[in-house]
Amino acid sequence: MTRGAIFALVLCLMGAAVMGEDPYLYFTWNVTYGTISPLGIDQQGILINGQFPGPEINSTSNNNVVVNVFNNLDEPLLFTWHGVQQRKNSWQDGTLGTQCPIAPGTNYTYKFQVKDQIGSFFYYPTVGMQRAAGGFGGLRINSRLLIPVPYADPEDEYWVLIGDWYGKSHKTLQSTLDSGRNIGRPDGVHINGKNDVVGSGKAIYTMKPGKTYKYRICNVGLKDSLNFRIQGHPMKLVESEGSHTVQNIYDSLDVHVGQCFSVLVTADKEPKSYYMVASTRFTKKALTGKAIISYTNGVGPASPLIPLAPVGWAWSLNQFRSFRWNLTASAARPNPQGSYHYGQINITRTIKFVNSVSNVNGKLRYAINGVSHVDTETPLKLAEYYGLSDKVFKYNIIGDVPPASLDNIKLATNVLNTTFRTFIEIIFENPTKTIQSYNLAGYSFFAVAVEPGTWSPEKRKNYNLLDAISRHTIQVFPKSWAAIMLTFDNAGMWNLRSENAENRYLGQQLYISVLSPERSLRDEYNLPERQLVCGIVKDLPRPTPSYS
Template sequence: MKAGVGVEVFYEVYRLWVDFKIKMVTIGGKRLKLTIWDTAYWTNLVPRVVIDEYSCKGMVWSLLDQLLAGQERFGTLTSSYYRGAHGIILVYDVTRRETFTSLSEVWAKEVELYSTNHECIKILVGNKLDRDSERAVTREEGMALAEEHKCAFLECSAKTRENVHQCFKDLILKILEVPTLLEKGSAVGKKQILQQKQICKESKSNALFTVFAIMANGIDIFMDWNVSFSKSSSPFLTANQRVITINGMFPGPLINATTDDVIHVNVFNFLDEPLLFTWNGIQQRLNSWQDGVSGTNCPILPTANWTYVFLIKDQIGTFFYFPSIKFLKAAGGYGPIRINNNMNVVDVPFLKPEAEFDLLIGDWYAADYRYMRNMLEHNESAYDVLPATILMNGKAPCLDSLVYESFTVEKGKTYMFRISNVGSTLSLNFQIENHTMLLVETEGSYTNQITLNSLDIHVGQSYSVLVTADQNEADFYMVARPKFVDTSIIGLGVLHYSSSTTRASRSRVVGHEPDVFQPGFSIHQAISIRWNLTAGAARPVPQGSFNVTNVTLSQTFILQSSRAEVNSLQRFVVNNISYQTPYTPLKLADHLANGTSVYKLDSFPIQSVNAEAADGISVVTGNYRGWLEIVFENTYDIDSWHLDGYSFFVVGYGNGNWTPSSREDYNIIDPIVRSTIQVYPAGWTAVYVYLDNPGMWNLRSQNLMKWYMGEELYIRVYDADPNPAKEQPPPDNLLRCGIFK
C-alpha cells in the first residue's frame, strides 16, 4: 500500500466449522470490513504485522498465513461459504506440484460450481516464493492457469511477507470496481455468520466483503515396508515362534509425521497369508478406504504389495499401527506413530523435552500365533490361557534376558515418553522407579497436567508423559504390571543415567502397587484425566472451543458385551450377536452394490440384547452430522473399545447397569477426548461422538481374542453428496475380492 494511507486493523476470532476473521481496513478514505473465511486452519503465528509503517503490537496473525485451506476435512462445509463471496483466493505451493494440480482439477471447479456471485474477483497465488530454488511450478504455468480461470495472478512468500498485503490490496480494489458485488454481498456474509450462531460486534463499516481462500499444504512421507516372519526376533530364543518383522525390525519402524503430512506406505507381503495394517487412532478423514480393517479393505495377498496413502488431518499425538486380520497382531508387526505439532502454528502447552522415547508395552504369548488362533477356533479353553510375559519394545524383561529395553538420560533434564499398550489381552500399570510422570497427552488430546506415580494403560491406549531425571546417578526400573488378573509376569526395562555405575537391584521389584484386583484406583485415575480446555492441539484455537456442554443427541446405542455359545462354539458377542466377517469388505460392497448380498443394514439391535446368541454381519446407521451416545456395558472381565475414524468424548463411568438417569452424573464440562476407552468389570462407560466423518467405521474390542471371536460391529456414516471433498472416492489402486473379485 502507498505510504501515507492509514490502515486501521483489529481482529475478532470465532471458532466455527470453518474459521473466519473480520479485518477492518481503511483504503483511500473508505472504512471497510473484510470477512475472511478459511476452510482449514491458521499457521505461522508472528509477533507483529507491519502494514504501511504501522505496527499492530501483540500476538496477531499474518493474513495470508492464516488462510491455509482446501483441506478435505472441511470440504463438507465449504460449498455454502462460496455462495455470496465477493473474492476468492486460490493458493498453491510453488515447491509442490500436487498442490497446483489439486487447485486445477478440484478446487477451481468447485468455485465455478458453488459461487453464486459470478462477478466475484478471483486471484491465483503461488506461495513460498522465498524457496525459488526448489520450485516445481513455473511462473508461466501459474499465469496460464490464472488466464484459463480468468483470475488475477501473483506470487508471494508468507515467510518473508513479500506480496502478502499486495494480494489483499489488489483484491479489495478490484471488488470496489464492481458496484453490483457490493449490492449483493453484505447481507449474505452477515447471514452466514448468524447461521453459525456467532454474534459480530457492531461496526461503522461501509461494506462487508466475504473473501474465501483455498490452499493445499503438508509434505509427503514415503515408506517401503517388507513384511516377513522371523524366528530370531522371538523374545523366547528357544521357542519355535514366528514374529512379524518390518524391514527386519520388531517392533516396526517409527512413522514420524507432522499435522497435515501425507503418508505413503508401500506394503510388500512376504508372509504366507493375507495381511492388512490399521492405524490405531488415525482418523482417516473422509477416507475409510485407507483404514486397513476387514470391513474396508481387501487383504494384501502373499507375494503382493499395496500402497496406503492417507492424510494426517488435524491431529497430533501418540498412536501406533498393527496388523488387523487373521490374529496376526499376536505375532507382532506393530510399531509407533508420532504426530507432531507444527510449532510455528500452535503453542505446545509444555516446554520442549530434551528427547522423546517411544515405548510399546504389551503382553506376549509363549505359543505361536497360529497355535493360539487354532485353539480359539476349536477349543474354548484358549480363553483361559494367559500371556507368558510383558514386552517393552519387543524385548523381554531385563531379569530374564540379556537383551532388554533401556533409555539413557542426563541428570536434570526432562524427557517425553510416548507409551502405548500394544498387547493382546492385559491392562497394564506402568511406573518408573523413584520418578513421577507428568501426564500431558492421550491419543491426540492434551490433558490437564497431573503428576502420577503410576499410570494404568489399557489395551489399545496411548499416552505421553514427561519425566525429569531428578534422582542420583543410578539405574532405575521401568515396570509394567498386569491389572485385574492373577499372574506374576512383569515387564521390566531400565532408565539409565548417563554417568551411572549402579545397576538396578532385583530386590526392588517387589509387590503389586497399586492393588491389581481392585478397580477403584484405576477408575479414580480415569475420572481425574480431563481435557485441557485452554491448549490448542492441531489448530491454534483452544480444544475447549468445541465441547459437549449443550449437544442434542440424535442416537443412543447401548452395547452389552459378553460371552456365549454360538453354533456349539464359544464366541464373544455384542447384544448377543457375534460378528461374522464376510469375504467381501463392507465398504467395497457399499460402493459397488449398495451393500447388496453382503450385509443387511440396521438388523443389529442397538438398544437391546438379542433373545438368542447368533452370528451376524452387524452394520448400523450413524446419522451424519448427528451426536451419537454409546453406552458400553460389560458383563465379563476388563475390556477396552475403539472406534476408527473418530474420537470419543468420555462422559461417564459407572457400576452395574446404565440407566437414563445415569446422565445426571456425566462430565460434560471437560471430558477427555480419545479413541480407545476402557470398560471395567460389571460396569459401564458412556461416550459421545460427533459423526462428521462419512465412511464405514469399525467399532471393536481392543482385546485381540474378543475381537477375533466376534466382539465388533460397523457404523455406516453416509452422506449422499458425491462431492469428493465430502468423502473420498476409492483409490486408484483399489483391490477387489469376494463377490467382486
Template sequence: MLALLTSSHGGEVFVEWHVEINNTIRPLTLDQPVITVNGLFPGPLLNVTTNDDVHVNVFNDMDEPLLMTWNGIQQRLNSWQDGVSGTNCQIQPKTNWTYLFQVKDQIGTFSYFPSTAFHKAGGGYGPIRVNNRIVIDVPFPKPEAQFDLLIGDWYQRSFKDIRSELKDPSMAYDTPPDRILINGKGPYGDLLVKNHESFNVTKGKTYLLRISNVGIVWSINFRIQNHQMVLVETEGSYTNQITLDSLDIHVGQSYSVLVTADQDTADYYVVATPKLVGFSDALEAIAVLHYDNSTRDPSGPIPSGPDPFDMEFSLNQAKSIRWNLTAGASRPNPQGTFNVTNVTLSQTFRINANIAEIDGAPRYTVNNVSYLVPSTPLKLADFVNNGSGVFELDKYPIYGDNPSAVNGTFVQTGNHKGWVEIVFTNELQVLDSWHLDGFGFYVVGFGDGKWNPGIRSAYNLYDPVVRSTVQVYPGGWSAVYAYLDNPGMWNLRSQKLKNCSDEPRDSSKRSVHKASLQQGLTLDHRTKHDFQNNCETAGLQN
C-alpha cells in the same frame, strides 16, 4: 479425496515397508515366528506432522494375506484406507499396496498394527508420532528427547498356533499370554532372555515417553522406580497435567508422559504388570532407566503398583484424566473451544459385551450378536450392490440384546453431523476396551452396575477427554459422545484381540466383538477405483 489431500498445508511422507515372518527372533527365551517390518520388531517409527500426506507402500512378504491399520488416525473422508476388513481387501502374499492418508488436524501418540488373522499376536506393530506444526504452541517445555514404549502381552508360541487354539471350543476363553514385552524385549534380570530394553537419560533433563499398550488381552500398570510421571496427552488430546506414580494403560490405548531424571545417578527399574491377573509380579516386564555415567545396576525392590484387582484405583484414575481446555492441539484455538455441554443427542447406541453359545460353540457377542467377518469388504459390497448378500443394514439391536444369540453381519447407520451417545456395558469379569475408527470421542462417564438414562445427570460434560479407545470395567459401563462429521463406514470393536480377530469365518469358526457404523455413507468414483486396485489381486473383481 485428491482435492482434500493436495489442498492441505502439510508435507509429504513416503515410506516403504516389507512385512515378513522372521523365525530367528527371541523376544523371551525361545526362537519363534515374529512378524517384522523392514526386519524390525517392533516396526519402524512412522514420524509425521499435523496435516502431512502419508504414503506407506506395504509389501506383504508373508505366506498369508495382510492388512495394516493405523490405531487412532481418523482418516478424514478416507475410510477406505483404514486397514480393517470392512474397508479394505487384504494385501495378498507377495504383492504390495500403498496406503495414502492424511493426518488431518491431529497430533499425538498412536500405533499401527496388522488387523486380521490374529497377526498382532505375532508382532508387526510399531509407533506413530504426529508432531505439532511449529506454529502451534505445545503446553509443556520442549523435552530433551522422546522415547517410544510399545508394551504388550506376548505368547511364547507361534501366532498361528494360538489362532488355531482359539478356534477350539475348549480353549476359546482360556488361552492367557505368557509374559509382557517392552519394545519387543523380555524382562531385565532374566538370564534366559537375550535382550532387555534400556532408556538413556541425563541427570536434570526431562523426557517425553510415548507409551502404547499394543497387547492382546491384558491391561497394564506402568511405573518407573523412584520417578513420577506428568501426564500430558492421550491419543491426540492434551490432558490436564496430573502427576502420577503409576498409570493404567488398557489394550489399544496410548499416552504421553513427562519424566524428569531428578534422582541420584544410577539405573532404575521401568516396570509394567498386568491388571486383573493373579501372580502379576511373576509376569512383570522390566526395562532399565539408565543415567549417563551410571555404574550402578538397578537395586532395591522392584516398585510395586496398585493391587491388580483394585478396580476402584483404576476407575478413579480414569475419572481424573480430563481435557486441557486452554491448550491448542493441531490448531491455535484452545481445545476447549469445542465442548459437549449443550449438545443435542440424535442417537444412542447401547453396546453390551458378553459371551454366549451359538449352535453348540462358544461365542463372544455384542448385544447377543456374534459378528461374522465377510470375505468381501463391507464398503465395497455397499458400493457394488448396496450390501445385498453381504450385510444387513439397520437391523442391529442398538438399544439392547437380541432376543437370542445369533451370528450375523450388521451395519448400522449413523446420522451425518449428528451427536451419538455410545454406552458400553461389560457383563464379563475381565477388563475390556473399545475403539471407534474415524473419530475421537468424548469420554463422559464411567460407572459400576447397570447403566440407565438417569445416570446422564452425572456425566462430565465440562472437560471430558477426547480419545479413540475407552476401557470398560468388569460389571460396569462407559459412556462416550461422538460427533459424526466424518462420512464413511467405520469399525467399532473390542481392542482385545481374543474378542476380535477380524478373520473371515463361517458359523463354525470363532467369534468376535465388533460392530460396524455406517455414517452418512457417500462414495465417489475414486472409491471404487481404489477398491479394484487392491481387490482384484484378492480375486474380487467386479
C-alpha cells in the same frame, strides 16, 4: 530485507499456494517372518524391514503418509493405523470390512493424511491373530511449528510399547480359537519386544542429568490391562490419544489395551540405572515385564526392589476420573481444545451396546447385542460403494437397545447405519467379570463417564460435560458401564471393535456405516484408483465415482 529477498519470498509463497498439498512422507515396508524373543525364548514373529517392533512413523499434523507394504508372509496381510482418524478415507483403515487383504507375494500402497491430529498412536496387523506375532510400531504425530504445545520441548522422546505376550505362535492361537476353545492366559509381558528378567544391566534408553524426556507409552497387547511405572521417577501426564491433558503427576499409570499416554520424566534422581516396569492388572497372578533406563553418568545398577502395582479396579476407575482435557491448550488446529463445547450439544440418538459370551454350535463366540460378527469375502465398504450391499449384508440387525436376553448368540455380519453429522451418545455395558476395551476407528469421542452397575438415563447427571478427554479407546470395567459422546461427521465404513484380540476375532465387533447424503468429495473420497478389489466385485467394471 533487500528487494531481491522480497521477490524470492513472494515466489516461494506463490509456489506453496500453487502446490496446495501438505508435505508427503514415504515409507517402504518389507514384511517378513523372523526370529524374535520377547520372553527370552526364540519364536517366529512378524518383522517390518527386519525390525521388531516395527519402524516408527514420525509425522506432523496434516502430513500425507504413504506406506508401500510388500507382503512376504505366507498369508494375507492388512495394517490399521490405530487412532488415526483418516478423514473421509475409510478405504485405508486396514480392516476386513473396508479393504481386501494384501495377498502373499504382492504389495499395496496405503495413502492417508494425519489431518488435524497430534499425539501418540500405533499401527498393527489386523488379519486373524497376527498382532500376537508382532508387526506393530509407534506412530507419532507432532504438532505443527505454528501451534504452541503446553510444555517445553523435551531433551528427547522415547517409545514404550508394552503388551502381554504368548509363547505360542499366532497361527497356533488362531487354530485354538477356530476349534472353539479360548487361548488362556498370556505367558509374559514385554517392553519394546523384550523382557529383562535376568537384570542384564543393558539400558534401552539413557537420560542426561537434569533433563526432561517424553515417553510415549502404548499398550499394544492382546488381552491384559497393564500398570506402568518407573522406579523412583514420577510421570507428568501431558497427552492421551490425541488430546493435551491437565498435567497431573502419577507414580504409575493403568494403560488398558489399545490406549496410549505421553508423559514427561525428569532425570533428577541419583545417577544410576532404573527399571521401567509393566505388570498385568485384574489377573489372579501378575505377569511382569522390565526394561532398564540409565543416566548417562550412572554408576550403579537398578535396584531389585520393584515398585508394586496398585490393587483392584476401583483404583483404576479413580485414575480415569482424574484425567482431564486441557481447555487452555491449543489443539492440532489454531484454536483452543476447549472451544468445542460438546456438553451443550443436543443428543439425537442413544445406542446401548452390551457384550456377551456363549457357545454357538459348541464353539466359543463373543457378541455385541447378541450378534457375533462374521467377516465377509467382499469388504463391506466395497459392497456398499458398488451398490451391492444387499447381496453381502443387512443393515441394523441389532437395534439401539439390546434384547432382553443375551443367552443366545447369532452369527451374522453386523453393520449399523447412522445419520451423517448427528450427535450420538453410546453406552457400553459390561455384565461380565472381565474388563473390556473398545476402539472406534475413524473417530475421537468424549469419554464422559465410567461407573459400576448398569446404565439408566438418570446416570447422565454424573457425566463430565466440560473437560472429558477426547480419545478413541475406552475401557469398561467388570459389571460396569461407560458412556461416550461424538458427532458422526467422518463419512465411511468404520470398525467398532473389542481391543481384546480373542474377543474381536470371535465376533465382538461391528461396523458403522456413515453415509453423506450430499455425495460430495468434501465429505468422502471416491474409490481409490489402485484400491484392491475382491469378492463379488472382483471382475465387475468400476462404478462411476459416487462423489463429486
